[in-house]
Amino acid sequence: MEIKPKKRIFIGLLVFTCLILFFLIFLLWYVPIVGLKNIHPSLPLFFTIVLAVLVFLMFSGGLLLVFTIFIGKDIFLSHKLRGIVAKVLFPFMILMGRLVGVSKEKVRQSFIELNNHLVRSNHHRTRPNKLLILLPHCIQDFDCEIKITGNVKNCKGCGKCEIKDLNELSDQYQVKIAVATGGTLARRIIVDNRPEAIVAVACELDLTSGIQDSYPIPVIGILNERPNGPCINTKVDIQKVRDAILDFLGNDP
Numbered sequence: 001m002e003i004k005p006k007k008r009i010f011i012g013l014l015v016f017t018c019l020i021l022f023f024l025i026f027l028l029w030y031v032p033i034v035g036l037k038n039i040h041p042s043l044p045l046f047f048t049i050v051l052a053v054l055v056f057l058m059f060s061g062g063l064l065l066v067f068t069i070f071i072g073k074d075i076f077l078s079h080k081l082r083g084i085v086a087k088v089l090f091p092f093m094i095l096m097g098r099l100v101g102v103s104k105e106k107v108r109q110s111f112i113e114l115n116n117h118l119v120r121s122n123h124h125r126t127r128p129n130k131l132l133i134l135l136p137h138c139i140q141d142f143d144c145e146i147k148i149t150g151n152v153k154n155c156k157g158c159g160k161c162e163i164k165d166l167n168e169l170s171d172q173y174q175v176k177i178a179v180a181t182g183g184t185l186a187r188r189i190i191v192d193n194r195p196e197a198i199v200a201v202a203c204e205l206d207l208t209s210g211i212q213d214s215y216p217i218p219v220i221g222i223l224n225e226r227p228n229g230p231c232i233n234t235k236v237d238i239q240k241v242r243d244a245i246l247d248f249l250g251n252d253p
């Protein structure tokens with residue numbers, strides 16, 4: 001299977017990080033080994049075994065991640081891998097990206113792609129009433145005076161923004177839909193609705209923090225389009241939202 005360029009950024013940074021870590025572990029092993037011998041003769045062996053286990057776990061984890069991405073199926077523990085990628089690797093990748101001149105935005109896009117791939121590989125299935133479509137407020141037409149935070153169904157369906165189409169999707173598949181004005185409200189919506197899976201639409205920053213905060217709930221993240229600049233009259237590809245819903249419901253279109 002072809003790896004899309006965005007995912008390649010994350011994998012490239014991961015390989016780079018692994019090489020640096022292997023080198024640091026070698027130094028960590030080599031430098032104190034002489035001193036340890038003076039404390040106790042078996043300490044160097046114990047220390048070597050601990051570091052060897054660490055290297056083995058890192059190496060096999062990295063390989064598992066790359067194989068899961070290539071094959072596109074859950075080989076082994078892909079839900080755990082998703083957690084490790086979100087909670088541990090991602091902050092490292094931002095740091096590494098800075099070192100080698102890859103922008104935060106690109107690393108975030110890459111992380112979102114990779115997360116979506118791992119969620120899809122795991123074939124999470126859920127019932128419609130346990131699936132939540134979570135949208136950013138900026139997708140509503142800026143001049144629309146109807147209050148849709150709290151209840152998206154207040155929308156009158158005039159068609160000036162994509163809230164109309166997204167509401168129709170929610171009706172068609174009987175899935176929940178909500179609009180959040182920020183991270184705090186998004187977290188509250190998740191606590192109140194207790195979804196088993198989420199299709200989230202947002203910008204790079206909100207999606208990455210949302211995916212991290214929601215773990216272990218599987219989230220498929222869809223980047224919004226910003227033809228008018230950030231945070232105003234944003235758009236989303238409705239087909240991508242539909243595909244993500246169907247990935248979770250396991251239905252044919």
Ligand code: SF4
Pocket residue numbers: 140141144145146148155156157158159160161162163164
């Ligand atoms: S589609 Fe709904 S939310 Fe969008 S402008 Fe029309 S009434 Fe307002």
